[in-house]
Amino acid sequence: EMHADAYQSLLGLFQHVQVNTVEELLCGPGAGAVASLVQEYKFTQFGWPQTPLDSVGLAEFAKRGPYPSVSGVKMDGCGTALLADPASMRTLINCFVSAEIRVLHMSHTGLSVDSLEALCGAQLPSLSTLHIQGNSVLHDVRGLGALGRLLQRCQQLGELAIERCGLAATGLAALAGLSPPNLAKLTLGGDPVSLAASEGGGAFRWLLKQWTGLQSVEWSDADVGCDGLRELIGTSPPCLHSIVLRASTKLCDAPERLPLLLSVLGGWERLSSLHLQGAGLTPAVLGGWPAQVFPSVRRLDVGWNRNLLADPHGAQQLFRILDCVPGVSEIVLAGTAVVAESLIEVIRHVAWRNVEILDLGGNATLLSDEAGCAALARVFEVAPRLRELDIWDTGLSVAGASILAMRPSYPVLTALMMGSNTDVLSSEEGCRVLGKWLSRCSSLETLDLSSGLLHPESLLALAEQTVCLNVSCLRMQMSEGLLREHVGGKALRALLVRCPFLETLELWDTGATLDGIAGLVGS
Numbered sequence: 191e192m193h194a195d196a197y198q199s200l201l202g203l204f205q206h207v208q209v210n211t212v213e214e215l216l217c218g219p220g221a222g223a224v225a226s227l228v229q230e231y232k233f234t235q236f237g238w239p240q241t242p243l244d245s246v247g248l249a250e251f252a253k254r255g256p257y258p259s260v261s262g263v264k265m266d267g268c269g270t271a272l273l274a275d276p277a278s279m280r281t282l283i284n285c286f287v288s289a290e291i292r293v294l295h296m297s298h299t300g301l302s303v304d305s306l307e308a309l310c311g312a313q314l315p316s317l318s319t320l321h322i323q324g325n326s327v328l329h330d331v332r333g334l335g336a337l338g339r340l341l342q343r344c345q346q347l348g349e350l351a352i353e354r355c356g357l358a359a360t361g362l363a364a365l366a367g368l369s370p371p372n373l374a375k376l377t378l379g380g381d382p383v384s385l386a387a388s389e390g391g392g393a394f395r396w397l398l399k400q401w402t403g404l405q406s407v408e409w410s411d412a413d414v415g416c417d418g419l420r421e422l423i424g425t426s427p428p429c430l431h432s433i434v435l436r437a438s439t440k441l442c443d444a445p446e447r448l449p450l451l452l453s454v455l456g457g458w459e460r461l462s463s464l465h466l467q468g469a470g471l472t473p474a475v476l477g478g479w480p481a482q483v484f485p486s487v488r489r490l491d492v493g494w495n496r497n498l499l500a501d502p503h504g505a506q507q508l509f510r511i512l513d514c515v516p517g518v519s520e521i522v523l524a525g526t527a528v529v530a531e532s533l534i535e536v537i538r539h540v541a542w543r544n545v546e547i548l549d550l551g552g553n554a555t556l557l558s559d560e561a562g563c564a565a566l567a568r569v570f571e572v573a574p575r576l577r578e579l580d581i582w583d584t585g586l587s588v589a590g591a592s593i594l595a596m597r598p599s600y601p602v603l604t605a606l607m608m609g610s611n612t613d614v615l616s617s618e619e620g621c622r623v624l625g626k627w628l629s630r631c632s633s634l635e636t637l638d639l640s641s642g643l644l645h646p647e648s649l650l651a652l653a654e655q656t657v658c659l660n661v662s663c664l665r666m667q668m669s670e671g672l673l674r675e676h677v678g679g680k681a682l683r684a685l686l687v688r689c690p691f692l693e694t695l696e697l698w699d700t701g702a703t704l705d706g707i708a709g710l711v712g713s
Contacts, residue, residue, distance in 0.1 A: 221247030225254040233257075235293070237264030243272055248281055255285035261316075262293035267324075273299045276308035283312045292316050298324035306336040310343065317344040321351040321377075328381075329356030334364050341370050348372050353410065354380035359389040366397035374403060374429075379410030379436070386413040386439065391421030398427045405429050410436040419450040425457060431486075432463040440470025448475055452482045463489040464515065467522070471495035476507035479514070487515040493524035493549065500527040505535035512540050520547035524580070528553045530561040537565065542573035549580040551607065556584045558613075563590030567597055577602050582638070583610035588620045595627040605636040609665075615642025618651040625655025636663040640696075644669040646678040653685035663694040673702035679709025686710075 221243070228236055236257070243251075243265070263286065265273070272278050273296070283291075291314055306327050320340075327333040333356075341347065347370055362383045384390045398404065404427060412435040433455070441448045455461055464487045471492060490511065498504050504526075512518065528550065548569065556562045563586070570576060591614050606628075614620035621644075628634065637659070644666060672678050678700075686692060700706075 219246075219250060222250035222254060225251045225257075228257050228260065229254055232259035234259055235262035235264065236260050237262075237266070237295070239264065239266045245272060245278065248272065248278060252281050252285050256287050257285060258287045258290060260286050261290050263291060264293070264295040265299050266295050266297040266321075267299070273305055274302040276302075276304045279305040279308040280311070283309065288312045288314050290316060293319040295319075295321040296325065297321055301325035301327055303327050303330070303333045303336060306333060306340070310336050310339045314340075314344050316346055318346050319349040320344070320347060322355060323351055323353040323380075324355070326354075326356045328352065328361050329358070334361050338365065338368050341365070341368050344370075346372055349375040349377075351377035352381070353377060357381040357383050359383045359387075359393045362390070363393040363396050366393065366400045369400045369402075372403060373401060374405040375408075376401070376404060376406070377408045377410075379408075379412070384411075384413035384415075385409070385418035385422075385435070386415030388417045388421050391418030394418075395421050395425055398422075398425050398430070402428055406432040408434040408436075412437045413439050414441070414447065414451065415439065416444060416446055416450055419447070419454055422454040423450070423457070425454065427458060427460075429460060430458055431460045432465075432489075433458075433461070434463075434465040434467075435469075436467070437469055441466070442470035442472050442475045445475070445478060448478060449480050452480060456482045456484070460486060462486055463491070465489075465491045466495070467491045468494040471498055473498070473504040473507045476504075476510055479507075479510040481514075483514050483516075485517060488517060489520040489522075489547075490515050490518050491522040493522040493526060494552075495526055498526040498528075499523065499532040499536075500529060502531045502535045505532035506539075508536060509539050512536075516541070517544060519544050519575075520549075521545060522549040523553070524549045525552035528556055530556065530559070530565045533562070533565040534568070537568055537572055542569070542576075544575065545573045546575050547578040548573070548576060550584060551580045551582040552584075554583055554585050557581060557590045557611075558585035558587050560587075560589055560593055563587075563593040567594055570597065570600065570603075575602060577633075578605040579603065580607040581611070582607050582641075584608075586611040586614050588614055588617065588623055591620060591623045591627060595623050595630065597630065600631045600633075602633055603631050604633050606631065606634060607636075607638040609638050609640035609642055609668075612641075612643045615639055615644050615669075616648055618648050621648040621652035622655045625652050628659060629655070629657050632660065634659065634661055636665075637661045638665040640665050640667040640669075642666075642669060644672050646672070646675070646681040649678070650681040650684060653681065653688060656685065656688050659685075659689045660691055661689055662691050663696075664689065664692060665696040666700065667696055668699045670699065670701050672700040673697065673706030673710065675703070676705045676709035679706040679711075681709075683710050683712060 294317060301322065328337060350373055383393060385394065407430065414435055414437045461484060464484060492498065492511065499508065550556060557566065586608065614624055649672065666672065673682065
């Protein structure tokens with residue numbers, strides 16, 4: 191029922207449209223209406239995740255094409271057999287000016303080997319990102335050959351994601367011989383090929399040798415094993431600075447696994463990110479950490495190793511890692527059950543002068559008492575460059591927040607993520623204390639208060655206590671009911687007038703109604 195002029199003005203602001211989980215919209219004539227929007231308002235990206243596209247809808251969409259403005263096509267999870275048909279694939283790609291397509295996502299789309307071969311016939315000279323997860327097309331020679339031809343045609347490809355596509359070790363070795371010249375990021379996972387056996391390790395070794403421009407590799411369900419790791423010893427990728435191995439097997443399962451992994455990574459001179467997230471690290475495993483120094487590492491992630499820092503003994507073992515990364519500037523300790531005593535131990539023994547980013551999120555009791563908050567306040571004293579702090583779901587108490595608010599200033603803090611701390615965010619007293627703390631953060635640019643059960647009264651208390659916020663990004667998602675009534679919108683408006691530099695405001699899942707929005711806009 192929106193007025194036509196207002197509708198046109200609104201759509202003119204957007205460049206990206208996604209049709210999410212609208213079961214029948216693209217099945218039939220409805221596709222023509224969506225196509226008209228894309229055509230008229232010159233959207234640059236078009237996606238229909240989780241939304242079936244049938245042959246009638248495709249015909250409607252093709253009839254109104256081509257769409258020269260579109261450079262990104264995302265059809266993740268459309269879940270129909272339509273794209274198994276090569277003719278349908280050709281029709282779809284011809285809807286767009288293929289020379290302009292830069293991003294193509296085809297995850298869980300029912301892609302077949304025949305349709306992948308049809309895709310190879312398209313001219314995609316500008317394609318820079320290709321995702322084909324969840325399509326079992328790489329289990330045979332034809333599928334591998336089709337992907338190989340596609341990679342050779344797409345000389346500008348910089349990012350490739352292959353997951354759950356049936357890729358085996360022999361297939362990975364075959365792809366390694368293609369050497370795409372500009373590929374910088376590779377994502378693998380969920381396939382028969384793994385790093386558990388020597389075949390997988392050998393194929394990955396060959397790939398690292400051939401794909402010399404790789405800068406980042408992410409491998410989920412990597413199933414790391416000693417035989418596979420031994421194949422990688424001595425490799426030295428010239429550009430690789432980040433590797434994330436989200437292993438299904440844990441480093442604690444075999445005592446020799448961690449030393450082997452570190453021996454591999456020790457030869458990677460440009461490695462700047464050391465990810466050991468969720469790897470089954472325990473204080474006992476860290477006790478076997480070899481004297482391996484990583485002078486180039488700037489980011490250390492040991493998050494989600496459950497109970498790693500549940501007592502000071504774990505923190506003392508963590509020093510073995512931190513001593514090996516003297517230049518670290520980002521530390522991730524999320525989900526390690528860190529307690530105040532452990533954090534104090536880390537503060538005592540670690541050189542924090544270079545640390546700029548600290549993630550303590552998911553440690554549910556860390557800031558529930560004054561001891562934990564006092565330890566966190568101490569972090570700011572020993573880390574003068576700390577600019578990003580993540581303390582979501584750390585049980586921050588009102589009394590603890592008062593300790594943080596007592597510190598006179600936080601001059602370099604630019605990002606604070608503190609969602610899910612309901613004790614503070616859901617109470618008026620807690621939000622008043624938070625307001626005092628934020629008023630001391632003169633450089634703050636990003637503030638995340640999501641999942642904190644904010645309500646109109648607590649939000650108004652925050653606004654009344656806050657003099658001025660310099661934030662450019664404010665997130666308040668998942669505070670159900672915050673904008674259900676006029677008073678909630680009015681309370682939010684009282685806070686926003688204190689944010690003169692705000693550019694981004696995220697309010698999804700706040701129960702917004704027209705009445706609440708009316709309070710926000712002041713009408």
